[in-house]
Amino acid sequence: MNLLSRTFYNSRRVMKALKLFFIISGPGIIVMLADNDAGGITTYAATGAKYGYGLLWFLVILGPVAYYVQEMTVRLGAVTKRGHAEAIFDAFGAFWGWFSLLDLFLVDWLTLVTEFIGMTAALAIFGVPAWVTVLVVTVAMGAMVLQGRYWTWEKIAFLFCALNLVYIPCAFMVHPSLSDILKHGVIPNFPGGFNNGIFFFLMANIGTTIAPWMVFFQQSAVVDKGMQEKDIPWGKMDTLVGSIFTVTVAIFVIIVTGTLLKGVNVESAAQASIALMGINKYLGTLLAIGLFDAGFLGAICISLASSWAFGEVFGWAHSLNHKVREAPWFYACYFFTLVTAGAVVLIPRAPLVLITLFVQVVAVTLLPAALVFLILLLNNEESMGKFKNTLSQNVINLSIVIVIIVLSTLYGISALFPNLFK
Amino acid sequence: MNESFKIRVRGFCERHFSAVVEVNRRYAAPRIKVTPLVSFSLLLLRIYLLLLVGILFYKFYTLVR
Numbered sequence: 001m002n003l004l005s006r007t008f009y010n011s012r013r014v015m016k017a018l019k020l021f022f023i024i025s026g027p028g029i030i031v032m033l034a035d036n037d038a039g040g041i042t043t044y045a046a047t048g049a050k051y052g053y054g055l056l057w058f059l060v061i062l063g064p065v066a067y068y069v070q071e072m073t074v075r076l077g078a079v080t081k082r083g084h085a086e087a088i089f090d091a092f093g094a095f096w097g098w099f100s101l102l103d104l105f106l107v108d109w110l111t112l113v114t115e116f117i118g119m120t121a122a123l124a125i126f127g128v129p130a131w132v133t134v135l136v137v138t139v140a141m142g143a144m145v146l147q148g149r150y151w152t153w154e155k156i157a158f159l160f161c162a163l164n165l166v167y168i169p170c171a172f173m174v175h176p177s178l179s180d181i182l183k184h185g186v187i188p189n190f191p192g193g194f195n196n197g198i199f200f201f202l203m204a205n206i207g208t209t210i211a212p213w214m215v216f217f218q219q220s221a222v223v224d225k226g227m228q229e230k231d232i233p234w235g236k237m238d239t240l241v242g243s244i245f246t247v248t249v250a251i252f253v254i255i256v257t258g259t260l261l262k263g264v265n266v267e268s269a270a271q272a273s274i275a276l277m278g279i280n281k282y283l284g285t286l287l288a289i290g291l292f293d294a295g296f297l298g299a300i301c302i303s304l305a306s307s308w309a310f311g312e313v314f315g316w317a318h319s320l321n322h323k324v325r326e327a328p329w330f331y332a333c334y335f336f337t338l339v340t341a342g343a344v345v346l347i348p349r350a351p352l353v354l355i356t357l358f359v360q361v362v363a364v365t366l367l368p369a370a371l372v373f374l375i376l377l378l379n380n381e382e383s384m385g386k387f388k389n390t391l392s393q394n395v396i397n398l399s400i401v402i403v404i405i406v407l408s409t410l411y412g413i414s415a416l417f418p419n420l421f422k
Numbered sequence: 423m424n425e426s427f428k429i430r431v432r433g434f435c436e437r438h439f440s441a442v443v444e445v446n447r448r449y450a451a452p453r454i455k456v457t458p459l460v461s462f463s464l465l466l467l468r469i470y471l472l473l474l475v476g477i478l479f480y481k482f483y484t485l486v487r
Binding site for chain 1: 441445446448449450451452453454455459460463464466467470471474477478481
């Protein structure tokens, strides 16, 4: 009887904890899965096609890297109740504030263009014209925010996050050899030796795993959700689960292209989908749907990151819980970025390849600043109190930030000078 | 004529950039305690950004040439 009652009590405790987790989770899982955006999926597909399973171990390492960086935004947002843009303005003054805000707007806008490129390319496989894709996406994203509740927005975003997991069944459909995955993918190695080519792919994978908009988005989302200091452990758990998901999806994309397209020069995920359609129609279709979803997920987060940041700094009402008439500037900013980015894709002979390269270059001007500010803010005892970084957290985070800055800078430079690492 | 132009420009700026002026006023001074670590980090960041801008200009120059 005692055992029965204890089991009942424990199971109720677990159920209660799970319920609480589902209430508080959101920003971490969404930002991490949105990190697997159109550009991310392209990078993973190209990595698998080029090196097979050889770099899977590297993706596993990137999981904790993403977690440690994003976890800091949870603490900062929950304790200060400020988004990252406002926190930078407040702590470092107007110069660094304007630099971060305008750079964020530029990076977000350019990245949004790349998401539209991914989405239109994915639906073009099914014969959908680009203008229809842009129109439908804009209307759908508008409807998502105009319903006037953060909670509802988050739940809809979760649906698209779930669709991002489509790559997992895809990997099972290609029947990969488990022994080959374990043999080539688990133990750290550099297929063909450490050369400039592999270095470029390592940098590209880091560049897609940590993006500046993620820092701004998650901190603002934590504030908009109304997370308190007591919710920090749940926020960390949310981020941890998200980082596991993001790495899992990346690994499964690599397994798909590594199994079927090894040796093929993949330049975009849409190209990989078309190639896979020739092998297995359903597989190529699922991959194209996944690519569209990846672009959509990235777009809904990126467009919000800019709007939140402007709202925080200018003191506008800037919550998804507000109706349009209560927060007109917030929604105006959201729709401005969305509509203009979508329109660029429709311009005939627009320099889309150049824009894609330019994103990488502009991102490296913002990422180091955002990460350095993050570390400095997390060490500010006055505002963070007992939630400031501990010594071990500082050692881990500082090491990660230095490595990210060096590699993402080299990645940006390689975009400017393509022959440097080839 | 010149004076009225100046007044008009000032009026335009006040009407359209007052929000920016207000933000600059509100965040005029950094509120974080400026320790040697903070100032060193900001200095490194400035140097890093200057280097990047230099590389961008070099790329632009080589493209134009």
